[in-house]
Every structure is written in structure tokens, then in C-alpha cells.
Amino acid sequence: MGDDSAVEYLARTDVVHIATEPRAGGEIVTPIWAVVVDGVPYVRSGYGTSSNWFRRARRDGRATFVDGRHRYPVAVEVVDDEATVDRVDDAYRTKYARYRGPLRGMLAPELRAFTMRVTPR
Numbered sequence: 242m243g244d245d246s247a248v249e250y251l252a253r254t255d256v257v258h259i260a261t262e263p264r265a266g267g268e269i270v271t272p273i274w275a276v277v278v279d280g281v282p283y284v285r286s287g288y289g290t291s292s293n294w295f296r297r298a299r300r301d302g303r304a305t306f307v308d309g310r311h312r313y314p315v316a317v318e319v320v321d322d323e324a325t326v327d328r329v330d331d332a333y334r335t336k337y338a339r340y341r342g343p344l345r346g347m348l349a350p351e352l353r354a355f356t357m358r359v360t361p362r
Contacts, residue, residue: 247313247361250306252277255337259284260305260312261297269293270307274347275359276332282359283320283329287347289355298357316360326353 251257260270271294275284286295298304298317306313320326330348337344346352 246311247306247315247359248277248280248282250308250311250313251275251282251359254308257284258307259294259298260307261294262301263293263297268305269297274333274337275306276329276336278325278328278332282315283332284317284357284359285329285333285347285352286355286357287343287352289352292355295355295357303362314362316362317357318360319354320356320358321354325358326356329356 255274256272257275258270259273260268262268273284273294274287275282277283286292290296294304299319302318303314303316306315320329330353333344333347337347
């Protein structure tokens, strides 16, 4: 699958599935939210470092998104640029507006530090 396919999947799908690898090996798939801002995908941990997927992705700098038989390997990196994180917040507000309660949690100021840029590999 090409880069465009990964970006399209993350843009069009409300609940995406991110696969990360525990130290013991194997793979764990976790449902999360993702947004795309100006063609660049982002994800955020709604539970900070309590999210196992986030810790594994940050440790490895990579993950894979899974859509049925399709797999989209990606690199991930934490974003600390305030202007970018503001735009990610806006994208979450737009894409997930109908999920008011969970969205409020995802936009909590303390969770902004757990925003990751996704780069298709």
C-alpha cells in the first residue's frame, strides 16, 4: 500500500486500529482516533502515558495501522510545536464533533503533549 492509502485510511476512518509490538514480541492492536491536517496524519493518546500503545509507539518510533487485510507501516514522533498541536485539536473537534464526551477528554490541555505525527513508511 502506498503512502496515500495510509493517509486516506486515517482521514476517512473514525476508529482506526494501531498495531504496536510489546518487548516480548508479537503484536497488539488497539482502536484509537486519528486526524489528518494538511495531508499529515496525527494521533493522540487519550490516556497519556497510561496507554500501552502510546508507550510502545514512542519507544520504537514506529507502528502499523491495520484495516482488515491492509497494513500501513508508519513512523511516529511526538509533536511539541504549539501551532501544530492547535491545528490537531481543531481537526479532532471537526472529525469527532458527534462524540462530545470522549472528545472533551481528548482535547484536555494535559493530553496535548501526547500528540504524535504519523509518517507512512
